[in-house]
Amino acid sequence: MRRMLIFLLLPILLLVSCELVQDQPPQGKVYGVFIGLDYRNTTFTNPADEYGRLLPLKGTLNDAREMKTAFGHIAGLAKLKMDSYLMYQEGDTKDQSTYEMITVGGTPIRSYASKANLALLLDALTDAIKEEDLLILTYHGHGGEDVLFMAPESNDDYDIELKVTEKLLKELQPIKGRKLVILDSCESGMSVPASESSVSLVRSPSLSDWFDTYFSDEPYAIPPVTLFTATAHTDSYEMGDDHIHGVFTLALLEALGGSHDEDDGFLMGTEIPAKHNGVISVDSLYRYIKQHQKLPLRTTIYRPTSMYQHPMTNGGAMDFILFRL
């Protein structure tokens, strides 16, 4: 009888979960880097683009500016301090002196969104960001397969391609703390690495992929940088009449509680649609975007479309919690 009782009590003992008996670890400071470019000052020809030249974009600066506002508001609701840096390129000038200076830990950096300035900013943040802090980097601009296009430094500067895996993620590596990179650009999901433990259904895995992933020797680890992208392998789009946004970013802003008013412009509300069980996580944002973005996620036989985009994020067992509200 005693044995039976122990057997029945075992589930109750195990129900005393780790999460309920341990105090939450402290949340640190939030750092945000918001990058938006309109490409009016470049004649760079994208070899992968059928149109050749990087065409001007109308929504990217709105995207970057309003993302800065939205994340600042959420950090405030979560009672966290936030330092935000806007890096941008606007209009047809390449004269960096017209752009304001950003100061990080005593290092002055131009807010002009060139590769060199971004590298300087990330280098300066390496010293500032601590283990418990969160870094959110968002990019709104042209993209290609695992590549972003930054602003040219001069008329002769055609070295504006920023490789995501080779360069950007490596520059983020020495930065401590938790890191989220949000990319709203074409083919941005190509930068999301394959998971060691799961297969992407967006990338149509074969049956052998499932077994190969399970039985491979490569161990799973929580990704050092979480990627959250507008699209998998297709183009990403902009939408709007007077006030234009990237389709993905517009849904993301709404997920964070943002809305647009004809008179007052961009407003943040107190209701956060992506808040789920008291937290905003990458999965809760992803779920909201999938359900609310203005374009379909895929083309099908029943609903054929040439314009669709499917967001992507890292696979694996763990969801990244950004804010506890």
Add this chain to the structure above:
Amino acid sequence: MKRPLVLSLLLLFALPIAGGNFVTTVAYVPSAYLSIPHFEDELPFRTSMSNTFIFEPFGYEADTWSVNASLKGAFVTPSLPWGSYRARGFTSLGLGARFSYSLTDRFALFGSGGIAVNRYTAIEWAFLSFWAEAGLQYTILETTNTELSAILPIMIDLRKEITALSIGLGLRWSFDPYGGGLL
């Protein structure tokens, strides 16, 4: 035309084969699902809830033992939020086999195992897992054609990056509308 044919076949297989000792079973097990990571995490394990539905279209019963083929669907919630991460929730569909042995008129021991495909609830990533289960079964109610039991299963879910321990208390209903089963 294809769909009604498939549905008819499924229905045919779902019904207990007439005569003999064949039975069909449905079961529901709510349980605690403890994810023990194989990777570096902030906690030694994370806690989720699992709701498992089991359908065993074919079961053969002898005097003291029984064997069943089982189809299992499970809904595992995301873990309680703690720190910077939480375990993702997923839905699972598995195939397996179950064996049970009667200790007394009321008590029986059982074990089962199988393979499952799983899809994370929020994101389009999926994974494979294997599961094994053992537990105790207590017959609450028995009639000529049906049997209602309480089950206390302990399940191990073998995932690539996680070994999960699941402990629950469920109900299991076996029926044999044609008679001959449920000896």
